[in-house]
Amino acid sequence: MSNRVSDSKFHRRQSKLVRGGMERSHFDEMSESMFLTSSYAYGSAEQAARAFKGKEDHYLYSRYGNPTVSVFEDRMKLMEDAAVCQSTASGMGAVFASLACLLKAGDRLVASKALFGSCDYVCSVLMPRYGVDVVTISSSDLNAWGEALSEPTAAVFLESPSNPMMQMFDISAIAELAHQAGGRLIVDNVFATPVFQRPLELGADIVVYSTTKHIDGQGRTVGGAILTNDETYYQDYLRMFVRHTGPTLSPFNAWILTKALETLDLRVHQQATNAADVAEFLLKQPCVTKVIFPSLSDHPQFELGQKQMRGPGTIVAIELEGNQARAFRFLNSLQMIDISNNLGDAKSMVTHPASTTHQRLDNQERSLLGIKDSLVRFSIGLEDVEDIKADISQALRA
Template sequence: MKDKQFETLAIREQTERSTNGEHSVPIYATSSFVFDDAEDARAQFAEEKEGNVYSRYSNPNTNEFITKLGLLEGLPKGIATASGMSAMFTSIAAFLKQGDHLIASRALFGSTHQILTNILPKWGISHTYVDGNKPDEWERAIKPNTRMLFLETPSNPALDLIDLEMIGNLGKKHGLIVNVDNCFATPYLQNPAQWGADVVTHSATKYIDGQGRVLGGAVLTTQELYPELKFLARHSGPTMSPFHGWLLSKSLETLAVRMDRHCENALAIAKSIEQAEGINFVRYPFLESHPQHDLAVKQMRKGGGIVTFELAGGVDQGRRFLNQLKMISLSANLGDTRTIATHPASTTHSKLSVEERNQVGITDGMVRLSVGLEHHEDILTDVLNAIKLSRS
């Protein structure tokens, strides 16, 4: 199947059919599996033979999901987790130990920031934040005990981009693990492994599910690093349920067509918002006004489904804008079929100090718009009307 195109892989990579000849893979709602005989049990526990032992370790549904996602990302091995944040934590904790150090781009999702600053230090794992767009800062931050480079691109919510080729080369030069949160782009728009990433993490809750139904996460990695990842996941148990594995595998079948529509809508809306009164800036990777537009075109197929913009009236206008929306949902989620508006400074990134938010470009008046699959004119009408009314 590896020679097939993205859409075909996402649809045709399936668990082998049972004797029932089902066309759609069934849900394997079982906690455990039986062995052929005593020798089969011994061999599987000794990891001399592959097979399903216990659904905390593996299950046909989660296996299918992770195999398919790995093919789409270009990484051969991985695990499926119960949430995006369990994937983020596991993707770091599996490879680091007491005394290790990691370097991270400063622009990270709020909960990832909490892991780095308030959880990992309890186990003696330190970090250094750098400006992701400055190669010299990454290089200067490397210490003898540095083991990992961690980043997200595009960033949440400011849509800053980091040069994946530069990071991949830096990791290779110094023998460091490169871990990329690819949630915003999805494997359809961007493949960090193509540029040298060793680990790719996902909140499958977002675009991979795409319909706001389930929680889920995934960590993809190389054959060489997989044993460390497998060991931690097997014994700490951040396991995805069989039902969610089944649902997310089915969701991957429509990822390409959904992302095409997300991107078309988002670009059209970003261009229109740029012309609206009372807007200080609009950020979208495939807008020519984006300061890293050339980099976006280099490493992304399209610009994604997130648009951010700053209202001139700061926090107060940001809240008024949300209150004036008629159709668009107010939610902390993103990547849904339904368009969602969020005010990061007072919600998703409210635990950061004002200084920390300013460092990563999250201004008081910033609004994050997760552009859905509705007709773009209906989305735009709601946005422009809310902007107008929030100014009065």
């Protein structure tokens, strides 16, 4: 017999992150229990029949649902103030499912061009292959979005701030335009993090996460989540799509992610404080020609960031003097910061987007997005910020 710990006993966000969705077994354990089971036994054939008809609450099969995965989804739901959370096996599983469950041949998708490489592949390559009419927009200018959304459109997909240039988009205004066109707005909120931006509050219909990033934050799992208040979207599209195509999160990974949520706010606030310190430091370095960080006043969407985000995030990008060889020399000279394409981790990381996450784009597409060969992206972690700056400083000198 499991014992649901009442979520109604606490109301504030941090308490929800620590305790939300918890169910205790008859052992009264303090830490959330883990159910590594693919399937469930029924007391009788009649009970199985009632469960399959939805007349009795009973887990059926872990592709459909699992108690450990449910605790994670409930905690995510409480954090985001969403009616529904559907977890997935990866962030890309969340992105693909959020779109594929909804779109059919002949529908129209309006997508930002400033997306993480795999998200752009789904929107620009895969969806047209399925007969979806796709329009991509590289500008933050609302006139461009208004023009694209002057025709009936089923879905709008964007990421704000974007990977890696941190281009921001007006979520409230684009949600309104999407609704006028009869569509739903899906926001990839990975860079902003759930700590600093709440797309559902801003008017978006669906928010997607790669939980691999800040939500895990310690480099252990790959996972994803889709959150919404749109019951029709969930019941008529998403629920059945996930059940029958199977991009399911494993209970073990769900357990790790549940525990990680307990420290999410603390970690992300400290990482953002470190990132702001590193951004200020980079501004003073002679061979750094540009620093890109949402809270710097020269960011092209600085005002928008101040309006729709509660904090700047944990990612800083720079342009270095010189070419790719110079950027590679800088990366190879770092002694503590790891070269890795992940982000949001407690360990600081550095990436060269043009040759890794965005290598699939051709030169013209990369230059449209401003991704130069000299661009370097940092994900700032939880080390002592003086050590982070010292490592960058010695690598710049090298």
